[in-house]
Each structure stands twice: as C-alpha cells, then as structure tokens.
Amino acid sequence: xxxxxxxxxxxxxxxxxxxxxxxxxxxxxxxxxxxxxxxxxxxxxxxxxxxxxxxxxxxxxxxxxxxxxxxxxxxxxxxxxxxxxxxxxxxxxxxxxxxxxxxxxxxxxxxxxxxxxxxxxxxxxxxxxxxxxxxxxxxxxxxxxxxxxxxxxxxxxxxxxxxxxxxxxxxxxxxxxxxxxxxxxxxxxxxxxxxxxxxxxxxxxxxxxxxxxxxxxxxxxxxxxxxxxxxxxxxxxxxxxxxxxxxxxxxxxxxxxxxxxxxxxxxxxxxxxxxxxxxxxxxxxxxxxxxxxxxxxxxxxxxxxxxxxxxxxxxxxxxxxxxxxxxxxxxxxxxxxxxxxxxxxxxxxxxxxxxxxxxxxxxxxxxxxxxxxxxxx
Numbered sequence: 611x612x613x614x615x616x617x618x619x620x621x622x623x624x625x626x627x628x629x630x631x632x633x634x635x636x637x638x639x640x641x642x643x644x645x646x647x648x649x650x651x652x653x654x655x656x657x658x659x660x661x662x663x664x665x666x667x668x669x670x671x672x673x674x675x676x677x678x679x680x681x682x683x684x685x686x687x688x689x690x691x692x693x694x695x696x697x698x699x700x701x702x703x704x705x706x707x708x709x710x711x712x713x714x715x716x717x718x719x720x721x722x723x724x725x726x727x728x729x730x731x732x733x734x735x736x737x738x739x740x741x742x743x744x745x746x747x748x749x750x751x752x753x754x755x756x757x758x759x760x761x762x763x764x765x766x767x768x769x770x771x772x773x774x775x776x777x778x779x780x781x782x783x784x785x786x787x788x789x790x791x792x793x794x795x796x797x798x799x800x801x802x803x804x805x806x807x808x809x810x811x812x813x814x815x816x817x818x819x820x821x822x823x824x825x826x827x828x829x830x831x832x833x834x835x836x837x838x839x840x841x842x843x844x845x846x847x848x849x850x851x852x853x854x855x856x857x858x859x860x861x862x863x864x865x866x867x868x869x870x871x872x873x874x875x876x877x878x879x880x881x882x883x884x885x886x887x888x889x890x891x892x893x894x895x896x897x898x899x900x901x902x903x904x905x906x907x908x909x910x911x912x913x914x915x916x917x918x919x920x921x922x923x924x925x926x927x928x929x930x931x932x933x934x935x936x937x938x939x940x941x942x943x944x945x946x947x948x949x950x951x952x953x954x955x956x957x958x959x960x961x962x963x964x965x966x967x968x969x970x971x972x973x974x975x976x977x978x979x980x981x982x983x984x985x986x987x
Contacts, residue, residue: 622649623913626750628739628763630654632666633885633902634756635722639676640910642729651750652726653737655757661716663860664786664818665811667794667896669979670709675903681721684711685810690974692967693797696850699967701793708976710794710896712811739763752919753881754909756902759871761887771883772874777867778892779949780805781832782821784864785844789855791816794896796970797851798963802955803830805948806848807894818857819893820844823952827865837863868892870942876930877923884909889934891941894948897979901937904980905930933980940977 625641627634630652641648667687673679687710692700704710726733739755740762747753755763764771790810797806803826807819827833832840840863845856871890876883885902909926916922947966954962 622647623752623919624750625650625752625754626747627652627754627756628742629755629757629761629885629887630656630719630723630733630735631662631756631758631885631902632718632722632899633887633905634754635719635726636676636903637754637756637884637906637909638731639722639725639729640906641913642726642731644910644914646914650726650731652731652733653739653742654733654735655738656735658735661719663858664715664784665712665809665816666715666718666899667809668711668713669897669900669981670711671979671981672900672903673711675907675981676722676725678713678721681725682713682717684713685812686711687792687794687809689793690971691793691795692970693795693851694963694967695798695800700971702971702974705974705976708979710809712809712817714812714815740766747881751880752913755881755883755887756885757887759869759886759890761883763881764873764883764887767878767881770875770878774872774874775869777869778945779867780821780823780945780952781827781865781867782819782893783832783840783859783866784893785818785820785841786858786860787816787818787852787855788814788858789816789852790814795851797848798951798955799848799851801847802952802958802963804844804847805952806851808851816855818844820848821948821952823949823956826952826956832863832865835863837861868945870938870945872934872938876927877920880919880923882909882923882926888930889938891937892945894944895937895941895977897937897941901933901980904933907981937980 625648627638638650638652642650689703691698739757755761791808794809804820804822808816810816837859841857841859876888884905891897908929912922912926951966
C-alpha cells in the first residue's frame with residue numbers, strides 16, 4: 611500500500627528533473643511559470659556548449675505550447691513527397707488537418723534554457739543522473755526522469771519500471787545536409803540500397819535520416835568508415851536527390867537500430883518518467899517531441915489536481931499509458947513499412963515497392979498527434 615505524503619501547501623515543492631532536453635526543459639518552464647510554488651533543479655550530463663544538432667519536427671498544434679512560435683523561428687513545410695530513382699513519384703500538398711513546422715534543435719534547446727533561467731530554474735551541467743546519490747534524491751518531493759531513451763533514472767529503478775525494448779531490423783543514422791527540402795521527403799535512390807528522410811529546418815539546412823538493412827550496412831562498410839567518409843559515401847548514394855548538397859555527420863557517424871521502449875510502470879514512489887525515457891516512437895512518424903510536450907501537460911495537470919505526489923503520478927500514468935500503446939502501434943507499423951520497402955527494393959520487386967509507396971499516405975491523411983487528443987484531467 612502506497613503512503614500518501616501530504617505536502618504543506620505553503621512550502622515549495624522541490625522538484626529534480628534529470629535531463630535538459632525538450633521534455634525536461636519544457637516541464638521546468640511549465641512548472642516554474644505556473645501558479646504553484648516550485649523549487650526546480652535540472653541536471654544535465656552534457657556541457658552548456660554542447661547542443662544537439664540538426665532539426666526537429668512539430669505539428670502545428672504544438673506551436674501554442676509555451677508560445678513556441680514567438681520564441682524561435684520555424685520553417686513551415688509545404689507538403690510531402692516520395693522520390694524513387696531520382697524522380698518524384700508522389701508530390702502532395704499539406705494535409706488539410708495538419709501542417710509540419712521544423713526548428714533547429716539547438717535553437718529550440720537554447721530558447722527553453724533561457725526561459726528556465728528567466729524563471730529561476732537552476733540548471734547544473736556536467737552532472738550525470740547515474741551518479742546522484744540516494745541521499746541527494748531523497749531531498750526532493752518529485753524526481754522526474756527526462757533523460758532520453760538511454761535513461762539513467764529508468765535504469766536505476768529498472769525492477770520497478772520494468773522496461774521492455776524491442777529493436778527494429780534496419781540500421782539508421784541521423785545526419786544533416788545543406789539541401790533545402792521544402793517538403794517532408796522520402797527518398798529511395800536508384801540502386802535501392804538505402805532509404806532517406808529529409809526536411810528543411812532552416813534557410814539552407816535539412817535534417818537527413820538514412821536507414822538501410824543490416825546487409826547493406828555491412829556491404830557499404832559503414833561500421834568501418836570515419837564520419838567524413840560516411841558523409842562522402844552517403845552523398846554518392848543520394849547524389850541525384852541531394853543535388854549539390856553535402857552531408858554532415860556532426861562529430862561522429864552513429865548508426866543504430868531503433869529501440870521501441872515501453873514501461874510497465876511510469877512511476878515508482880515519487881519518481882516518474884516522461885518523454886523518451888518513458889516511451890519512444892519511430893522517427894518516421896515525427897511525434898517524439900510532441901509526445902514529450904503531451905507528457906508535460908499531463909503531469910502538470912495531475913500535479914495541479916492532486917495534493918499527494920503519488921496520487922498525481924498514478925493519475926498521470928493512467929492517462930498516458932493508453933496513449934503510449936496507441937501511438938507506438940502507429941509508429942511501429944510505420945517502421946515495419948520501411949523495413950518491408952527496403953527488403954522489396956533489395957529483392958528487385960518493383961511491384962511491391964510501388965504498392966508500398968502508394969500505401970504510405972492514402973488520401974493524404976495524417977494520424978492524430980498526441981497533443982490534439984484533448985483528454986486532460
């Protein structure tokens with residue numbers, strides 16, 4: 611039986627947020643700027659000068675969250691396209707219901723950081739959540755794991771959260787390119803060895819996500835190439851699609867298999883998970899940041915409505931778990947679509963490839979996003 615500790619309403623709630631990404635910083639801003647009194651500390655293992663690169667996508671309804679549209683300049687994409695063998699075979703305008711807006715990830719994090727500082731949130735850089743002592747954690751009324759898919763908070767209480775991770779078959783890497791893709795563009799180049807996803811996030815820059823089968827990953831020797839050579843090789847494979855654009859890998863070329871993370875529980879005592887620490891959705895659906903925002907709003911609502919922390923966290927968990935199942939089902943189906951497409955392309959089954967392309971955006975429809983469900987507590 612859980613012990614429900616009543617917090618003195620006149621005493622500030624001490625909150626520790628582990629992770630200074632989209633989830634952690636937006637929660638800090640929401641709580642610090644709310645009517646409640648919060649004493650908030652954010653710890654981040656990276657350094658202040660370390661900012662993640664390339665871009666992120668939001669749906670239009672996400673712009674109102676924290677007045678993001680007034681904080682940073684975003685790029686409105688103009689629709690969706692599929693390129694096969696160097697030619698556009700699908701070219702769609704924006705869906706009537708949803709437009710995509712893209713931002714520089716670094717500018718996004720910088721803007722949220724400034725909001726935190728202006729709201730007197732303490733941010734401690736170079737502090738790995740895995741190194742925090744139990745004594746230190748016990749000083750807080752609420753501990754939030756917002757430290758991403760490789761969450762130290764989740765690992766610390768693994769036997770209580772009971773995470774499960776399922777991996778996709780394809781390898782993928784996250785890159786940048788100085789070609790401006792005005793539409794969300796999927797690219798299957800002439801030889802069919804790789805699949806690219808690109809979208810513009812600033813005047814002359816686009817995010818460029820590339821995936822391939824394990825077989826092609828090995829045959830292209832990506833496990834042996836330097837970042838510079840990886841960028842050059844990708845530029846050769848996608849030469850027609852990228853035009854004169856060059857690929858950037860950042861400080862390293864990191865190839866991964868996508869891990870779909872679920873947790874049996876989202877809270878343990880006064881510890882709760884949000885964002886990618888709580889759940890991941892395949893990049894092909896582009897709802898990861900929106901889902902983090904949705905977690906933040908759900909957690910804030912629960913804290914506003916329940917005096918005892920554990921009651922609030924139970925309410926948050928009950929609301930978010932069904933959403934996690936729903937959006938992960940959509941995202942996993944999208945991931946399997948990519949895997950099947952590349953498998954058909956490698957086998958030279960053009961009919962299968964064409965059929966899958968036709969299935970991608972039927973009637974130019976978009977599945978609903980996490981933030982427009984409207985089911986706040």
